[in-house]
Amino acid sequence: MATSASRTTDTAVGADARREVRSRRLSLPGLIAFGVLILVAVAILFPLVYAVLGGFKTNGQLAANPGVLLPTEWVFSNYTDVLFGEYAPTFWRQALNSVIVAGIAVALTVALASGAAFVFARMVFPGREAFYLLFVFGLLFPSAVAILPLYILVRELGLSANLLGVALPQAAFALPLTIVILRPFFRSIPVELEDAARIDGCSTFGFFWRILLPLARPALATVSVLAIVGTWNAFFLPLVILNGADQWTLPLGAMNFSTEYSSDRARVLAYTVVSIIPAIVFYAFAERQIVSGLTSGSVKG
Amino acid sequence: MTAISRPARRRSGPSTRWLTIGLFLLPALILYAVFVLLPVLQAMQYSLYKWNGLAPLTDFVGLQNYATALGSKTFMTSVGNNLLIVVLSLAIQIPFSLALAVLLNRRFRGRAIFRLLFFLPYVLSEAVTGIVFSLMLQPHSVVDSSLSNVGLGALVQDWLGDSTLVMVTLFVIISWKYFGFHMIIMLAGLQGIPRELEEAAYIDGASRRTAFRYITLPLLGPTIRVSIFLSIIGALQLFDMVWVMTGGGPVNASSTMAIAMFKAGFRSHQFGYGSALAVILFLCGLAVALLYQRYVLRRDTEGAVTAYGG
Numbered sequence: 207m208a209t210s211a212s213r214t215t216d217t218a219v220g221a222d223a224r225r226e227v228r229s230r231r232l233s234l235p236g237l238i239a240f241g242v243l244i245l246v247a248v249a250i251l252f253p254l255v256y257a258v259l260g261g262f263k264t265n266g267q268l269a270a271n272p273g274v275l276l277p278t279e280w281v282f283s284n285y286t287d288v289l290f291g292e293y294a295p296t297f298w299r300q301a302l303n304s305v306i307v308a309g310i311a312v313a314l315t316v317a318l319a320s321g322a323a324f325v326f327a328r329m330v331f332p333g334r335e336a337f338y339l340l341f342v343f344g345l346l347f348p349s350a351v352a353i354l355p356l357y358i359l360v361r362e363l364g365l366s367a368n369l370l371g372v373a374l375p376q377a378a379f380a381l382p383l384t385i386v387i388l389r390p391f392f393r394s395i396p397v398e399l400e401d402a403a404r405i406d407g408c409s410t411f412g413f414f415w416r417i418l419l420p421l422a423r424p425a426l427a428t429v430s431v432l433a434i435v436g437t438w439n440a441f442f443l444p445l446v447i448l449n450g451a452d453q454w455t456l457p458l459g460a461m462n463f464s465t466e467y468s469s470d471r472a473r474v475l476a477y478t479v480v481s482i483i484p485a486i487v488f489y490a491f492a493e494r495q496i497v498s499g500l501t502s503g504s505v506k507g
Numbered sequence: 508m509t510a511i512s513r514p515a516r517r518r519s520g521p522s523t524r525w526l527t528i529g530l531f532l533l534p535a536l537i538l539y540a541v542f543v544l545l546p547v548l549q550a551m552q553y554s555l556y557k558w559n560g561l562a563p564l565t566d567f568v569g570l571q572n573y574a575t576a577l578g579s580k581t582f583m584t585s586v587g588n589n590l591l592i593v594v595l596s597l598a599i600q601i602p603f604s605l606a607l608a609v610l611l612n613r614r615f616r617g618r619a620i621f622r623l624l625f626f627l628p629y630v631l632s633e634a635v636t637g638i639v640f641s642l643m644l645q646p647h648s649v650v651d652s653s654l655s656n657v658g659l660g661a662l663v664q665d666w667l668g669d670s671t672l673v674m675v676t677l678f679v680i681i682s683w684k685y686f687g688f689h690m691i692i693m694l695a696g697l698q699g700i701p702r703e704l705e706e707a708a709y710i711d712g713a714s715r716r717t718a719f720r721y722i723t724l725p726l727l728g729p730t731i732r733v734s735i736f737l738s739i740i741g742a743l744q745l746f747d748m749v750w751v752m753t754g755g756g757p758v759n760a761s762s763t764m765a766i767a768m769f770k771a772g773f774r775s776h777q778f779g780y781g782s783a784l785a786v787i788l789f790l791c792g793l794a795v796a797l798l799y800q801r802y803v804l805r806r807d808t809e810g811a812v813t814a815y816g817g
Contacts, residue, residue, distance in 0.1 A: 239610050246607065247624050249683070256649055257639045273652035314538070322535035325528050337532065344543050346796035348744030350765040351789040352546035354772045354781050355553065358560060359546060378542035381535055410527050439632035441747040442765070446773065457634035461751050464638045471642055478638050482631060489630040493623060496630065500688065501695035 254482075261285055261476035268471050284476035293463075293473075296451050297480065300459035303369060304484075307444075307455055308437040310373035315380040315433050316426060322381070323388035324414050328400070338389070344382035350442060357446045367449045376437045384429045387499060391425040392418060428499035431492045438485060456481040547789065553782035560778035572783035582784065585762040589791075591674055592681065592742040592763075600682045601734055604689035605727075609719070611690070612697045622694070626687040633684065637751030640680045641667065667753055670760030677749060677761060684748075685741065689734045696730025697723070736799045743791055764788045 256275060260268060261284050263277045271278065288297050326338045356375055357366075365371030395418060403413045419426070441457045448454055454462065460481045464474045489496070554573070557566040576582050607625065611618050628636065643649050644666040651663045666676045700723060708718040746765035749755060755762035755770065762770075764784060771781035 240615075243607075243610060243621050247621060250624055250628060250687075253636075253639050253643060253683075256643060260642070269647075271652075272647060272649050273656045275649075318535035318538060321531035325531045329524075329528055331525075331528060337536070340544075341535075341539065344539065346740075347547070347789050347792035348740055348765075350744040350746055350768070351550060351785045351792070352543060353765075354560075354768065354778055354785055355546035355549035356542065357772070358553075358778070359542070359549070374538070375542040378538045381539050381543075385535070414531075435630055439630075439634075441632060441634045441750075442769075445750075446769075457632040457747075460638055461634050464641070464751075474638065475642065478635050482635050485630050485632070486627070489627060493626070497626065497691055497695075501692055 257475050257479050257482075260472060261479050263472050265470060265472050281472070284473045285480065287473065288477050288480050293477065296459065297477070299452055300454050300456050301481075301484070303453060304438060304455040306369050307373045307376065307440075308434050310370070311376040311380065311437045312430055312433045314373070314377035315384050316430050318377070319381050319384035319388055319429070320419065320422075320426070321414075323385045323392050324418065326385065327389045327392035338385075341382045341385050344379070345386065349379050353442060353446055356443065360447055366447055367453060369448075369453070371447045372440070372444050372455070373437075375443055376440055380433045380436055384433060387429050387432075388422070388425055391422055395421055428495045431495040432499040434488070434492075435485075435496060438488075456484075550782045550785040550789070553779055554786045556779040557777075558779040559776045560772065561776075566779075568779070572780045573787070575780060576783050576787060581759045581762060582764075582767050584759055585764050585767040586787075588674055588761060589743055589745060589763050592678055592745060593739050595675075595678045596682075596738045596742055597735060599678075600686055601689060601731070601738060603682070604686045604734070605693050605731065607686070608690045608693035608697055609723075611694055622691070626691050628684045629688045629691075631684065633747035634751050636680065636684050637748045640683075641752050644676065668757055670757050673753060673757065673761045677752065680752075681742075681745070681748060685738075689738065692734050692737075693727065693730055696727050699730075700726045732799070736795065739795050740792060743788060743795070764791075 259275055259277060262280050262282065264279075264281050267278055267281075283291075287293055322341070326334060352375075360366050360371040360375070363371070365374070399417060400413055403417055408416070438455075439457060440455070441461075444455050444458050448458065451459065451462065460478050463477045467473055553564070555567060555569060556564050557568045557572075558564055611622055611625075646665060646668075650666065654660055654662050664672055667673055704722050704726070705718050708722050709715075713721070744765055745763045746769070749761055749763055749766055750769070753761045755766040765788065768781050768784040768788065771777045771784060
């Protein structure tokens, strides 16, 4: 990454500008700015490092030297107990539950929202904008509003204490954002392409399935990633719907572990860290999609 | 659904077109109607009854639940706490995010790493964030002892147990998790502003500060307003982190509207009263959305909220 001179075109070009940039970088305000960035970075990393390293300590170490980050003696049993030992069945069950809920919710949201966004983007019919606004409406109010009636509704549908009872509402709540992001993307695909497909005998569904969706793959990846993050981290709805350690998703499981074993801090840290890892790995691979999705939609729900 | 079939009857010719529209739109519409719209309407209905969530819905009490809510000290504390988070977010978190976005909009080695790092907390769940911070903030844990180690032992507090301090502590943790989100949005907004505009200002003799104040900031307006809107909606429905860290305590000092609603429904089995709280939450959100729509959205281009790319 070469240093760019684009900031300094007010003075000169070439070597002069580069010198200018270099001097600006070493200026006092520049140093202060860099110091601020470093401070914020430390503030972000500190809790994560504390949690990871804390998982390698004994409770005795945590209590005796609370201000020392590095373990005086490395203990692996906290992590191995969660991953392979005593708590492994519960942990892996909860990880699987999270995967199931996220999988169903995301597949459903992306499939249904693609259809709806296709209609909103490329078909003209009376009432279209009204229906579209109905979905946009879903972005405008806090989803917590629906929690109590959802609990009743899911119970009446016979889905309480069932992962579907979480996945279906999650999918429904993810629809507005997904549709709002997909519609302009679907709209941007040239009409000529659709005309050409029709002349070649393509049906509407054929165009949607064989031409539009493949072209929209980047947008589909973006909305899928956003929906995964949203579903994976969901807490309120699973808290209300799911019963017992075997049904909980990871955030719920981690919270209940932390209250149940509150005196065993090192193990709580280990459990929490292990339950965070999927999210961090996912972030490492999908950061680009998450950012492009959030900045294009600029809507969180 | 009836709205779709009505025009179809009028124009029976292209019925396959309507069939297509129906097949594409109805599945999403049904799921959305059942799990989003219906519950919101049901909350409005339940809020007019005294109801424990199990017995038949018969005990109609009119607006009494709302009167109870507005007279409830606990609920008013909760509303106040939500407002406090809104105010602190707008006064501190948003300007802080903007400042960092401006810093990261300069080109320098390593800025991609900062961006990646600052945004990282956004993908962690509020629940696990809350667990880790709870452990750090316990008395004699890492925060207290670090303060003592650097000679600031006098600043040690009961961070989550002190009823006047607890909301501020929670706000700091909320900011830890969400400032990166707002920063990313504003960074995208900054990058959408053509460099030439600022450069032209420099050529005309403007200082960097003047150029920022009169060129960049106004052009960033739509982005900042989106950020503000999302921040308010988020602050209104604050639940997960508070529930994990304090459960609304000590003695309701950190209760929020969503916490009060949850407790009414699932601790006291007052589903009617809880629904009234939900409707009040809904009205707060709606008021914010309408104000946004009325005063903000109209001024901004459609692109700020919906356009892809940008």
